[in-house]
Structure formats: structure tokens, C-alpha cells
Amino acid sequence: DVVMTQSPLSLPVTLGQPASISCRSSQSLVHSNGKTYLNWFQQRPGQSPRRLIYQVSNRDSGVPDRFSGSGSGTDFTLKISRVEAEDVGLYYCMQGTHWPPYTFGQGTKLEIK
Amino acid sequence: QLQLVDSGGGVVQPGRSLRLSCVASGSTFSSAAMHWVRQAPGKGLEWVAVIWSDGNNKFYADSVKGRFTISRDNSKNTLYLQMDSLRVEDTALYYCASEVFGGRHFDYWGQGTLVTVSS
Numbered sequence: 394d395v396v397m398t399q400s401p402l403s404l405p406v407t408l409g410q411p412a413s414i415s416c417r418s419s420q421s422l423v424h425s426n427g428k429t430y431l432n433w434f435q436q437r438p439g440q441s442p443r444r445l446i447y448q449v450s451n452r453d454s455g456v457p458d459r460f461s462g463s464g465s466g467t468d469f470t471l472k473i474s475r476v477e478a479e480d481v482g483l484y485y486c487m488q489g490t491h492w493p494p495y496t497f498g499q500g501t502k503l504e505i506k
Numbered sequence: 507q508l509q510l511v512d513s514g515g516g517v518v519q520p521g522r523s524l525r526l527s528c529v530a531s532g533s534t535f536s537s538a539a540m541h542w543v544r545q546a547p548g549k550g551l552e553w554v555a556v557i558w559s560d561g562n563n564k565f566y567a568d569s570v571k572g573r574f575t576i577s578r579d580n581s582k583n584t585l586y587l588q589m590d591s592l593r594v595e596d597t598a599l600y601y602c603a604s605e606v607f608g609g610r611h612f613d614y615w616g617q618g619t620l621v622t623v624s625s
Contacts, residue, residue: 430611434612441616442615444612487611487612489611492565493553493556494567494568495611497550497552498550
């Protein structure tokens with residue numbers, strides 16, 4: 394199984410400041426079709442997860458443009474350019490290249506300082 | 507767009523069974539692959555099972571293989587998860603999630619339904 398490792402696991406950020414979450418996979422996530430199936434999800438307190446980014450860098454509809462995804466191979470990053478109060482919650486990366494199983498990172502808890 | 511409503515959770519003793527349902531509103535259900543994902547209390551997300559749009563292909567996590575069965579009824583826009591031989595470690599919030607466009611995993615999520623396995 395592909396192991397997804399996120400860092401940091403806890404991320405205190407000042408409002409208006411940038412934030413960055415790293416996600417590393419135990420093997421390359423490049424599919425034989427050339428696509429990379431790495432997604433990012435946000436889970437606000439008490440809510441269901443919501444996808445923010447699919448295939449590394451494609452922002453979902455309605456996701457603010459302060460969120461961006463980047464990376465390749467085994468190293469990926471989610472960046473928030475300016476953190477807002479509504480960004481508090483858990484963030485997960487997830488791979489869908491080598492399945493089953495689909496695997497998630499451990500989650501990163503973003504909080505406001 | 508797809509709206510998903512999960513139901514069927516509850517408290518059950520170890521070894522017993524439970525069936526979860528996920529009702530979808532929207533015309534894309536029948537063409538979407540559908541997944542179950544669970545989250546144990548205070549823990550992260552764990553993928554459980556997937557079923558393709560025509561219902562002919564199903565895959566499971568090793569932790570539930572042989573005990574859980576995923577199915578769907580496209581005429582009712584409903585996804586199911588039959589859970590047999592439940593264990594304490596199956597206690598979790600269970601979410602259904604869709605894959606409307608192939609390769610764009612978990613684009614829509616239900617609100618979750620809580621399964622508690624306890625004696």
C-alpha cells in the first residue's frame with residue numbers, strides 16, 4: 394500500500410499569514426496514463442470532508458484562489474496564501490493512483506495563533 | 507452536482523450486522539463510481555470500499571474484506587454498505603462519497619452516519 398506522510402501534523406498560523414502543508418508518498422503517484430492522482434481535502438470542525446484540489450493542482454469549484462496545490466512524483470504541497478478564520482480545521486492529502494486501497498495522509502490540524 | 511444523504515448507523519453488538527444507505531439526488535448518480543470512507547472517533551480518514559457505476563466491479567480495504575459488501579440500486583439512486591461480523595474497531599463515522607468524473611476522487615460527500623460497535 395502507498396503510505397502518505399504529511400507534515401507538520403499541527404500548524405498554528407497567524408491570520409493573514411501564509412501556510413504550507415507537505416505530503417510525501419512512499420512511491421511515485423504518476424499513473425501509467427501520465428496523470429497524478431493526488432487530492433487535498435479540508436475538514437472543518439463538525440463537518441464532512443470537502444475536496445479542495447484534485448490531480449495535484451486543480452482547484453475545485455468554489456474553492457478560494459488563496460488555496461493552491463503543487464508538486465510531482467512523491468512530493469506535494471498545499472499552500473494557503475493568506476489564512477482566514479474559516480480555514481481552521483484538518484487537511485488531508487490522498488492518493489488515487491495505486492488502488493486499492495486509496496490512502497490518506499494522517500491529517501494536518503490548522504489553527505489560528 | 508450530487509447531494510448525498512447517509513443513514514442507517516446505530517449501536518450494535520460485536521458480531522452483529524448493520525446496513526448503511528446513501529441516497530443521492532441528482533442525475534449523475536448512475537454514472538458515478540461510489541465509495542464508502544470511514545473516520546474512527548478522533549482519527550483520520552480510511553477508505554472502505556468502491557463500486558463502479560454499473561455495479562459490476564467492487565473493491566474493498568483489507569480491514570473489511572469478507573465482512574462488508576458494497577452495492578447500489580441505480581433505479582433508486584441509492585448506495586448501500588452491508589456490514590456483517592462487526593468488530594469494535596469498526597466503530598466510526600461512515601461517509602459515502604462520489605466519483606462523478608473518473609479519476610476525480612471523492613468530489614461529493616454525505617454528512618456521515620455513526621456506527622458504534624459495543625457490547
